[in-house]
Amino acid sequence: MQKKRGIISAFINPQADGSLAFVERGCLLYDEHGKIEYFGAVPSADTMTGYEVLLRERHVTLPGFIDLHTHLPQYEFAGQGAEALLPWLNRYTFPQEARFSDERVAELQSLNFFQTSIMHGTTTTVAYLSSHARAAEIAFTEASRVGIRAYLGLTLMDRNVPAALITTPADAERDMLRLIERWHKRGLNEFVVTPRFAISCSADLLALCGRISQAHDTFLQTHISENHDEVAETAKLFPEAESYAGVYDRYGCLHAKTLLGHGIHLSDNERQLIKDRQSVVVHCPVSNNFLGSGILPYQKFRGEQLRLGLGTDVAAGYSLSMLHEAKAMTEMAKLRAHFDHAACELSVTDAVYQATLGNAAALSRAHDLGSFEVGKSADFCVIDDRRCDTLQDEEKNHYASLPERLNRIVYRGHSSMVESTVIAGSVVYSR
């Protein structure tokens, strides 16, 4: 049994309206199950009796980051091979994922992926795995060992990819049912039904995915409209469907627990359909530029009330840091605004909101993740912003308000600023 604990620090607390509250000196107390019992001004010593309280008054505490779209087996080659999506998949991704048939590769890489995620302050990760059921078992085991909240999916493909990665709907069903039984909603884990994308899935496989995800109340993750060639290829493979989104809808894959990666080139009709189904479009700005796919018009989609998320999409994104992704999100929006001749309305606040409470809402977890509120889970990271990219102690910095420190963290931060990461009240990482 854990103890009752707390922390006194500066806090950045995302709000339901998309803003951030800055608390120059606050206190967070949580119980032995990791549930928040108090958040606010530093209370009297009496109130803190019985809590082991950490003093981190020079640090900034943020809710743990939520990465809504990433690929565990790809992390090893992050930063390699910036080509367009389809050639890049063939040259880098498929051969790398095939290596996960080796259990030692799967074990070492899974452990490194989860450890590197928490080192960057990520407390919840939603990741594609390889297509190997055994590697998926290993990934869930390692996630549990590390203590991260892990939404993990066996990546399913039954056509148009190398033979080493091919499954059949029958095998996929058997493997999914077994993984759901062993891991879904056990500890901090959830199983995610994961057809890679329409190009690599038959109608039968997609229909199975729609059915299983609805019958077992799991998330379903897939890709959509990342790249023009991919969109054209999908239309060719599914001539009966009205659109790319229509393919997924036809087979029961569009619902309120569906996470659609990218969605850059979605038509008006597709966005309306996705909105009607309450599915989520996950923005991956670093990846989208790395592969030259384009830039999601995030603000426009947000204005249309589309549900949105943010993810690193490693390895087309090259970092597991959601702070880095938040920075990229503001930079890409600025660039898009430049070429659209529109004003850029996307700030660091918007990006940090999306990486925390925004992504919690996309996971339908806003009631227990993403900000500091009584009753929520104590998932947070403690940042020592004196360790930004300079030799000088940042305490001497003239720009010392909490909003200014946030800007510095987002633009000049790197992983070694994360002092510790706590998930459900347990310290899972400490520098």
Added chain:
Amino acid sequence: MQKKRGIISAFINPQADGSLAFVERGCLLYDEHGKIEYFGAVPSADTMTGYEVLLRERHVTLPGFIDLHTHLPQYEFAGQGAEALLPWLNRYTFPQEARFSDERVAELQSLNFFQTSIMHGTTTTVAYLSSHARAAEIAFTEASRVGIRAYLGLTLMDRNVPAALITTPADAERDMLRLIERWHKRGLNEFVVTPRFAISCSADLLALCGRISQAHDTFLQTHISENHDEVAETAKLFPEAESYAGVYDRYGCLHAKTLLGHGIHLSDNERQLIKDRQSVVVHCPVSNNFLGSGILPYQKFRGEQLRLGLGTDVAAGYSLSMLHEAKAMTEMAKLRAHFDHAACELSVTDAVYQATLGNAAALSRAHDLGSFEVGKSADFCVIDDRRCDTLQDEEKNHYASLPERLNRIVYRGHSSMVESTVIAGSVVYSR
């Protein structure tokens, strides 16, 4: 007197044709004055007798980075206030630069700026200072103490800026002559004539700058065509000139030692004029996006045989890392290509070349800086790429060729990967 020294390591060596040579295991030997005596395969033990040779076989050694455009007094607020150029100058830059009238601020910030530069592997920096002659003395003193190659300029303004920053041509002449006498071509220092930009300079001040830079054989640095409002304001202030570049040319400020920051919106005629004068346009991609100024069509200008450079432009750029700038250069080119519907031809190789030998050529120092060749100065940084942003020892990484390691360094690197920085044979930084 230093010793004769050497290093055995992997090397990345830029070539005159813009390519990079990858040396999996090589040796660099240099004499007691820091001049390279040997570079190539590891020689016999006999050949190395008399040298103190460092073994860094797991590391990658690169030529020291050259930052061709940055602002020393602005580093403290890097990452703050992403607005358009002119409001940003008024709100952040001018008040911050005014603080350099305080000698303690000047001393502390100068030391931090140079130390942070070498911590990022930068061995040569070309920086704007504040407008205070005393702060310029302090900056040269601190640069000498740190041991960095410093091209530094007293930033001159005699109109359209706050009173605290205003000089007169007479005072500017006196201050420049004194600084040239004391610091120009002394040790590793050079004085740079620095009219901030046409908006803040009278015709008399510009004419003085042209005259002094030519009479004393100094570089001249200024800004050009970063932002549409700035271009329009310049045209209003100099109705007699044909163009923005024409303003500088009219007053003798365009010559082969002129470094022109930005140049995003230069016309065909202006580029021809700059080419005729053999001046250099310095690309600052991070800054240009941070302030929403646009993206320089680097490849197009390169194809026109314009002389080009690369700089961090702190604090509109938010990092002093030239590796970060190289990454941004490839990313911005990709984005520009996307909106231009053109292919992106700019690679990590191009960017690392520009940050090293390319910038040496822009400084007319390709004969002694920017790559490993006998007779050149031993300016380099040693990178431990096992320390990229992951908990796993990168030696276990499957992508282990030197080109792959370079990609990882550029995309996933951060300052703590720089193990040591050497300038003219002296170790100036060691982690």
